[in-house]
Amino acid sequence: MSTKADQKxxxxxxxxxxxxxxxxxxxxxxxxxxxxxxxxxxxxxxxxLLICFYLVYEIAPLFTGADIEQQNSYPVPALEAGKSLYLTSEEQVEVGLRVAENGDMIYFNAANGDIIEQVQNPLGEPTAFAVEANTSNLFAFGYADGRVLVAQQNYKITYPDGERLITPSIQYPYGTEGIQVADFALRDISVRDSEDSLTIAAVGDNAAQVTRLDKDVNFITEEVELTESSASLPYVDDTYSLLISGDQRYLYMATRSGAMTEFDIRDMDDITQKDQIDLVEGDAQLVSMQYLLGQSSVMVADTSGRVTQWFNVRDDNNVEHLTFIRDVQQTNAIVDVAMEHRRKGFATLDERGFVAIYNATSSSQVINEKLTDSATGMISFAPRANALLLEDGQQINLFEVDNEHPEVSWSSIWGDVWYEGYQESTYTWQSSAANNDFEPKYSLVPLAFGTIKAAFYAMVVAVPLAICGAIYTAYFMAPGLRRKVKPVIELMEALPTVILGFLAGIFFAPFLEEHLAAAFSILVVLPVGILLFALLWSRMPQGIRWMVPEGWQPVLLIPLIVVLGWGCVAMSPMIELYWFDGNIRGWLGDQGITFDQRNALVVGFAMGFAVIPTIFSITEDAIFSVPKALTQGSLALGATYWQTMTRVVLPTASPGIFSAIMIGMGRAVGETMIVLMATGNTPIMDFNIFEGMRTLAANLAVEVPESEVGSSHYRILFLAAFVLFVFTFVVNTIAETVRQHLRKKYGSL
Structure with missing residues (x-):
């Protein structure tokens, strides 16, 4: 008989x-x-990485240097007419114009110098010459008999046989007989024209005169009637340059040594001397005084190689003063200066033949190259600033200029810039305006500030509520209630942010403005009311307290919160009447606090509501995932629930909690629709909770569809996107680093 041991x-x-x-x-x-x-x-x-590389690809041209390349060189057209008083070209750089010393106006082929038409001056050889503005194509001649002839270059474009043909002509908007502005020979003149008036300033050997022609339209004949008024000016010895301000309010009369006298010419019957300013330093001599695009900034060049920018700044008494703003310095004496027609840029030609191109706003030099060996010469920009004409002696040189983004520099993007018309240097974002003379303002500082401000107030609202709610839900709440609460809160994350932004801007912002006192009172009444209710509940008989299952007590707070909130809203008019004299916004104004309806408080509540589910869900999972053995061991050793929570559970769950906060912050930083619809979208730098802001994300949503592809504005918007990308990357990197550190530190618990 086999045993079990014998069995295999x-x-x-x-x-x-x-x-x-x-x-x-x-x-x-x-x-x-x-x-x-x-x-x-x-x-x-x-x-x-591809997204990052594409952003860099679009941004890179902003910081690449400019190039200038010679296209052709040819003899000066009609050189026998004398040296050039003025040199320019039309927009396509096909037809050039040279105003000669004898008064002739010579149109020539800008590519090869062939003469197209030579227009003789109807009044003969001038004694003075002035350009009104590059953008108006107006210039004027002064004569020995005291007359001024105003001429305007004009170009007609046709397409015979499918090819472009540009036909130039000269027009005389005020007639060919000239305007009698003085009874002395004119040595220097300045002209400023507008829809309402024409102002001419003239200087002779020992006299000065200013004449204004006011324009009135006859509604019957539709003809323009001119009303003339004139006045004598105090004569300034050694007058070298005259300049009338763009609004025809001031006249600047400068000597060769750079001493400038400013006259107020608004009232022709009462012309007064307004100010005296030294435009140059040391022994330098004045070379040029002319307006930058927009006729706000006066650019002054001298023989020391210095170009200074001046414009009017109002003082505390609202009086304008011509103020030095900034300068650029070269090592050699400047021979000529040319202004760009459509941007705040200019070029200088020095005595060694070097041409330097600058941008006034960014204070940056984009080109500095030797283009000629002549010590004297004249330069001129094409209207699009894509070409440069340089006359040196008997030759005209045509250069192609590649200078797409001169207004962008590190200082103009991240530094404070003193813009035209501002009282001081500021950080400003203003990418467009109604006129072509606009000075673009591309500072990303207010946008970055607005992004941080919006995220900060959203996190102030979201973090305490989400984390405290997650702690209670995961650790103290009854399992049955937790299974109902957590899905509801996570469902909040599915709400479209455009709906939240719409409700915040259309409903919540006006409601908060009307019941602002209630918002303040709720912050006090609600916490105090909840604490008093908790104290009262703890004093209830045990039989009553046992009627509510353990962990279900928060349900009792729902009607309390509703009643207290309704009470604060109902009492808002009385609180505002007795505590703030019936006008809380006026009271805030008296305290120096401005109030906008769509402000950071609205954004804090709306975006905080959107961020809460993210932070709550991750935090709750992190706390709930803490091993039960740790909590049970702590309780077994005599610790209370609160001690166990603060000293065991929270340190163990801290990596997950920190990750939740960082992810929530990333969500707040990148949020678009809420801040777009509920902030007023104003790029201001003020941490005031009652004022709005503009964030990087909202700015992209608003301006990318309207920007010109390839323009400086377009590429700076990509730079803003890259900044947002980098900011998110840095936040996530810090979050991961800290999370790993906390995990290593508390992983042994």
Whole structure:
């Protein structure tokens, strides 16, 4: 008889065909999953890198240097007419114009110098010459008999046989007989024209005169009637340059030594001397005094190689004073200065033949190259600033200029800039305006500030509520109630932010403005009311307290919160009447606090509501995932629930909590629709909770569809996107670093 010990235990065969097939299938699945996960992860990394590279590709042209290249060189057209008083070209750089010393106006082919038309001056050889503005194409001649002839270049474009043909002509908007402005020979003149009036200032050998022609339209004949008024000016010895301000309010009369006298010519019957300013320093001599585009900034060049920018700034008494703003310095004496027609840029030609191109707003030099060997010469920009004409002696040189983004520099983007018409240097974002003379303001500082401000107030609202709610839900709340509360809060994350922004801007912002006192009172009444209710509940008989299951007590707070909130709103008019004299906005104004309806408080509540589900869900999962053995061990050793929470659970869950905060902050930083619809979208720098802001994301949403592709504005918007990208990357990197540190520190618990 065999025993159990004698019985052989059957051996298991792990190499059966079925098991072999199973292992092969499993290995194949594992390999496929590994490859799939690797491909998916690599694809995400590649996609992010491609986005980054594309942003850099669009941004890079902003910081590349400018280029200038010679296209042609030819003899000065009609050189026998004398040296050039003025040199320019039309927009397509096909037809050039040279105003000669004898008064002739010579149109020539800008590519080869062939003369197209030579227009003789109807009044003969002038004794003075002035350009009104490059943008108006107006210039004027002064004569020995005291007359001034105003001429205007004009170009007609036709397309015979499908090819562009530009036909130039000269027009005389005030007639060919000239305007009698003085009874002495004119040595220097300045002209300023507008729809309402024409002002001419003239200087002779020992006299000065200013004449204004006011324009009135006859509604019957539709003809323009001119009313003339004139006045004598105090004569300034050694007058070298005259300049009338763009609004025809002031006249600047400068000597060769740079002493400038400013006259107020608004009232022709009472012309007064307003100010005296030294435009140059030391022994330098004045070379040029002319307006930058927009006729706000006066650019002054001298023989020391210095170009200074001046414009009117109002003082505390609202009086304008011509003020020095900034300068650029070269090593050699300047021979000529040319202004760009459509941007705040200018070029200088020095005595060694170097041409330097600058931008006034960015204070940056984009080009400095030797283009000629002549010590004397004249330069002029084409209207689009894509070409430069340089006359040196008997030759005219045509250069192609590639200078797309001169107004952008590190200082103009991140530094404070003193813009035209401002009282001081500021950080300003203003990318467009109603006129072509606009000075673009591309500072990203207010946008970055607005982004941080919006995120800060959103996190102030969201972090305490989300984390405290997650702590209670995961640790103290009854499981049955938790299973209902958590899905509801997570469902909040599915709400479209455009709906939240719409409700915040259309409903909540006006409601908050009307019941601002209630918002303040709720911050006090609600916490105090909840604490008093908790104290009262703890004093209730035990039989009553046992009627509510453990962990379900928060349900009792819902009607309390509703009643207290309704009471604060109902009492808002009385609070405002007795505590703030019936006008809380006026009271805030008296305290120096401005109030906008769509402000950071509205954004804080709306965006905080959108961020709460993210922070709550991650935090709650992190706390709930803390091993029960840790909490039970702590309680067994005599610790209270609160001690266990603060000293065991929270440190263990801290990596997840910190990640939740950082992810929530990333969500707040990148939020677009809420801040777009509920902030007023004003790029101001003020941490006042009652004022709005403009964020980087909202700015992109508003301006990208309207920007010109390839323009400076377009590329700076990509730079703003890159800044947002970098900011998010830095926040996530810090979050991951801190999370790993906390995980290592508390992982042994």
């Amino acid at each position: 235990i059957p051996e298991l065969d792990f190499d059966t065909p079925a098991l072999k097939r199973h292992r092969k299938v499993r290995a194949l699945k594992d390999r496929g999953a590994t490859v799939g996960i690797a491909i998916g992860g690599s694809s995400v990394i590649v996609a992010v």
